[in-house]
Amino acid sequence: MKSGVLNLVVKRLGIAVVTLLIVLFAVFFATSMLPGDTASILLGQAATPEAVAGLREAMHLNDPAILRFLRWLFGLLHGDLGTSYANDMPVAALIGGRLLNTMKLAGITTLISVPLALTLGITAAMLRGSLYDRAVTVLSIGVISVPEFMVATLAVLLFAVYLRWLPALSSVNEAHSLTDLVRIYAMPVITLTFVISAQMIRMTRAAVIETLSTPYVEMALLKGASRSRMVLRHALPNALGPIVNAVALSLSYLVGGVIIVETIFNYPGIAKLMVDAVATRDLPLIQSCAMIFCLGYLLLITAADIVAIMSNPRLR
Amino acid sequence: MTNLVEVRNLKIEATTDAGRVVEIIRGVSLDIPDGEIVALIGESGSGKTTLALSLMGHARPGCRITGGEINVNGMDMAALSEKERAKLRGTDIAYVPQSAAASFNPASTIMEQVIEVTRIHRLMPPAQARKRAVELFKALSLPDPDGIGARYPHQVSGGQLQRLAAAMALIGDPKLVIFDEPTTALDVTTQIDVLKAFKSVMRAGGIAGVYVSHDLAVVAQIADRIVVLKGGEVQETGTTAEILSAAKQPYTRELLAAFEPKRRQAHAGAEAAANQLLRIDNVTAGYGAMRDDGLPLIRAVDSVSLIVEKGRNLGVIGESGCGKSTLARVIAGIHPAAAGDITFDGKQLQRAARKRSQDQLREMQIVFQYADTALNPAKPVEDIIARPLAFYHGLDRQARSKRVDELLDMVRLPKALRYRHPSELSGGQKQRVNFARALAADPKLIICDEITSALDTVVASAVIELLKELQRELGLSYIFISHDLSVVEAICDEIMVMYDGQRVEQITPDKVKAATHPYSKLLFSSVPKLDPTWLDGLVRDPELVSQYGHR
Numbered sequence: 001m002k003s004g005v006l007n008l009v010v011k012r013l014g015i016a017v018v019t020l021l022i023v024l025f026a027v028f029f030a031t032s033m034l035p036g037d038t039a040s041i042l043l044g045q046a047a048t049p050e051a052v053a054g055l056r057e058a059m060h061l062n063d064p065a066i067l068r069f070l071r072w073l074f075g076l077l078h079g080d081l082g083t084s085y086a087n088d089m090p091v092a093a094l095i096g097g098r099l100l101n102t103m104k105l106a107g108i109t110t111l112i113s114v115p116l117a118l119t120l121g122i123t124a125a126m127l128r129g130s131l132y133d134r135a136v137t138v139l140s141i142g143v144i145s146v147p148e149f150m151v152a153t154l155a156v157l158l159f160a161v162y163l164r165w166l167p168a169l170s171s172v173n174e175a176h177s178l179t180d181l182v183r184i185y186a187m188p189v190i191t192l193t194f195v196i197s198a199q200m201i202r203m204t205r206a207a208v209i210e211t212l213s214t215p216y217v218e219m220a221l222l223k224g225a226s227r228s229r230m231v232l233r234h235a236l237p238n239a240l241g242p243i244v245n246a247v248a249l250s251l252s253y254l255v256g257g258v259i260i261v262e263t264i265f266n267y268p269g270i271a272k273l274m275v276d277a278v279a280t281r282d283l284p285l286i287q288s289c290a291m292i293f294c295l296g297y298l299l300l301i302t303a304a305d306i307v308a309i310m311s312n313p314r315l316r
Numbered sequence: 317m318t319n320l321v322e323v324r325n326l327k328i329e330a331t332t333d334a335g336r337v338v339e340i341i342r343g344v345s346l347d348i349p350d351g352e353i354v355a356l357i358g359e360s361g362s363g364k365t366t367l368a369l370s371l372m373g374h375a376r377p378g379c380r381i382t383g384g385e386i387n388v389n390g391m392d393m394a395a396l397s398e399k400e401r402a403k404l405r406g407t408d409i410a411y412v413p414q415s416a417a418a419s420f421n422p423a424s425t426i427m428e429q430v431i432e433v434t435r436i437h438r439l440m441p442p443a444q445a446r447k448r449a450v451e452l453f454k455a456l457s458l459p460d461p462d463g464i465g466a467r468y469p470h471q472v473s474g475g476q477l478q479r480l481a482a483a484m485a486l487i488g489d490p491k492l493v494i495f496d497e498p499t500t501a502l503d504v505t506t507q508i509d510v511l512k513a514f515k516s517v518m519r520a521g522g523i524a525g526v527y528v529s530h531d532l533a534v535v536a537q538i539a540d541r542i543v544v545l546k547g548g549e550v551q552e553t554g555t556t557a558e559i560l561s562a563a564k565q566p567y568t569r570e571l572l573a574a575f576e577p578k579r580r581q582a583h584a585g586a587e588a589a590a591n592q593l594l595r596i597d598n599v600t601a602g603y604g605a606m607r608d609d610g611l612p613l614i615r616a617v618d619s620v621s622l623i624v625e626k627g628r629n630l631g632v633i634g635e636s637g638c639g640k641s642t643l644a645r646v647i648a649g650i651h652p653a654a655a656g657d658i659t660f661d662g663k664q665l666q667r668a669a670r671k672r673s674q675d676q677l678r679e680m681q682i683v684f685q686y687a688d689t690a691l692n693p694a695k696p697v698e699d700i701i702a703r704p705l706a707f708y709h710g711l712d713r714q715a716r717s718k719r720v721d722e723l724l725d726m727v728r729l730p731k732a733l734r735y736r737h738p739s740e741l742s743g744g745q746k747q748r749v750n751f752a753r754a755l756a757a758d759p760k761l762i763i764c765d766e767i768t769s770a771l772d773t774v775v776a777s778a779v780i781e782l783l784k785e786l787q788r789e790l791g792l793s794y795i796f797i798s799h800d801l802s803v804v805e806a807i808c809d810e811i812m813v814m815y816d817g818q819r820v821e822q823i824t825p826d827k828v829k830a831a832t833h834p835y836s837k838l839l840f841s842s843v844p845k846l847d848p849t850w851l852d853g854l855v856r857d858p859e860l861v862s863q864y865g866h867r
Contacts (some may be wrong), residue, residue: 149335222369222405
């Protein structure tokens with residue numbers, strides 16, 4: 001029974017390593033192909049060609065790309081993420097604080113959006129066809145269709161510019177009290193909740209509605225079960241697999257996809273760090289960020305699969 | 317109020333996908349006294365399940381009770397609110413579903429679901445409910461009554477689940493139990509145990525019942541009275557004996573006649589032309605990983621040999637999971653055999669279909685059980701039938717069109733149907749199109765895999781008659797795979813009995829009563845007869861049952 005789950009985890013870990021290698025390889029060469037050169041960007045427009053050539057030599061930028069890639073991989077095996085090209089700091093130190101910030105934002109958003117989305121999805125399925133259901137459906141489709149920068153900009157316009165309730169920028173360092181914290185996180189969290197909830201609401205509603213039409217739910221009805229019992233006891237446990245997967249997919253967006261939100265609110269997260277790194281062609285930093293995004297994604301999906309298996313007695 | 321159930325002039329409407337409103341129950345009246353079991357019988361679409369469910373005040377999505385009264389135990393189910401109905405469901409009226417396998421929640425244990433009624437209606441404390449459930453398990457002769465409740469639905473067999481569903485219905489001490497085709501999905505050998513269990517429990521408790529079925533022979537065993545339904549109207553009502561021996565309505569007689577189809581007359585010279593068309597020797601096939609000896613881990617077909625002669629038919633019969641459908645797929649090459657030889661029309665065939673020549677493929681056609689899934693729903697009938705004409709014969713458009721008309725004519729379908737899509741045809745029509753497509757290839761052998769199982773008795777017997785006629789006209793041979801003995805008897809010259817992947821016996825239809833292998837004996841004796849005393853008088857060798865009736 002347990003060996004099924006164990007097998008899956010081991011298999012997933014294997015796939016994760018391979019996926020990670022492919023992603024890293026692709027990111028490395030995609031970045032190498034970008035026009036522009038790390039040395040000349042670092043030295044600025046006034047640099048002499050000799051200085052650029054000297055820096056390139058010093059940073060081993062003249063070595064073949066594959067060699068640099070392998071060198072970085074080798075370092076990774078020893079737990080060394082490399083040294084940033086741009087400011088000569090260890091990548092691990094650069095990422096550390098930023099990752100924590102992104103995790104905080106993701107965590108708060110998860111705590112708010114997942115219960116909200118599940119409640120809306122399940123209630124919409126229970127009251128299928130009602131005005132409430134239609135309102136939820138229309139709203140969630142509407143929110144999917146509006147790009148997040150639009151939501152973010154509108155939020156800034158409303159709360160920061162007109163109402164002046166919240167600061168337009170979210171500088172974490174200024175947080176001294178709980179009210180400060182709420183003021184800082186309110187707008188990014190609201191924006192992200194908008195973005196990721198819509199998908200979860202729709203998937204939850206669809207999954208619950210599908211199980212509601214199964215014979216065992218009809219059987220529960222014919223046993224005299226109430227509507228909430230039919231949904232919570234009979235439909236929901238069997239809809240858990242698809243719901244958990246939808247949640248995992250939505251949450252994975254919080255790891256790597258928050259770049260727009262982080263940029264608009266000037267929130268010092270890891271996605272923003274990666275974009276800055278692309279601007280300076282800072283390969284070790286880009287690689288490390290990509291690896292973290294990829295890992296986060298694989299972790300979430302694997303966790304979702306394990307939950308789905310545990311909830312199904314046939315697979316357990 | 318004298319009767320437990322009094323239905324008066326009930327009308328139920330359904331809204332179709334296209335938005336059309338159809339009356340599916342048209343003014344039905346029905347009485348059920350206390351303790352009586354009434355059977356609702358009729359073909360699919362006759363409204364029997366809709367009527368039965370309406371007794372619980374339930375109409376499936378898309379259906380609506382539009383008129384009449386449904387008095388059960390003095391309450392009009394049609395007039396009650398949903399909350400009031402819910403109070404009666406499970407306590408006064410209980411339901412045993414058609415497919416218990418689908419009606420048990422896969423994510424929860426059996427015991428939890430069996431006693432759920434007592435939780436919902438707060439009838440008794442859970443510990444007492446569990447004790448009562450175990451008593452019911454014993455009464456329904458379920459194996460391991462103390463432990464079976466802890467299992468999940470996928471861990472017990474279909475026959476056991478069906479009895480567990482009955483326990484689930486009986487736990488609330490209902491006055492009326494509705495059985496919705498509860499044995500249709502079971503093998504005959506299993507069906508008997510389930511029927512016996514139902515009958516004894518219902519008798520012991522003096523519980524009234526509604527038994528929905530399309531199978532007259534099953535109904536004859538358990539019902540006191542029979543109501544024949546057709547097109548949402550009551551055709552005829554009478555005691556079981558009256559209906560079976562003195563049916564008044566032509567439709568009832570048709571149902572009775574369909575139950576005993578005419579035997580096929582072995583046509584003259586059949587023996588003389590003893591030409592082997594198909595011969596398979598020691599064929600083994602299965603699923604799972606290959607073992608060292610080149611055989612698969614799970615052998616669904618285990619060294620089976622058979623011979624089909626030109627113009628003669630072979631029936632293959634056995635319970636579900638005995639390997640008969642795999643055998644069909646092996647012969648057709650869809651599932652290549654792991655060992656053994658297949659010789660067709662004097663030439664040895666490759667095991668895999670894709671290695672066979674186009675002519676070899678053309679001469680052997682297979683027709684599948686579910687026409688619904690075998691016909692492409694996006695294509696009109698003419699395209700479906702014309703496809704093999706272009707593929708095998710390379711006919712041009714005009715010739716194809718002419719041939720499609722001929723083929724539709726052969727399977728007794730009007731030419732106008734050629735423009736329709738499969739979803740616009742009835743079940744019987746779809747199966748005829750399915751068959752016409754096989755005929756289009758001009759085959760010598762047609763493998764029919766349970767082609768009548770999804771059809772109503774009357775429709776199925778018409779399809780069988782058609783098959784016989786086509787055989788006379790075209791000199792075909794059939795391999796006829798079925799779990800239904802009466803169908804196989806009607807059309808086949810030889811019957812092969814399969815059990816657990818092996819051929820246990822081969823006999824002719826007239827010698828069915830003199831079967832020698834113990835499994836064939838058990839199987840043949842398990843087929844219900846139209847005689848109401850059959851089940852009570854049936855004596856089965858307990859050793860045989862424990863050896864083979866493991867489901």
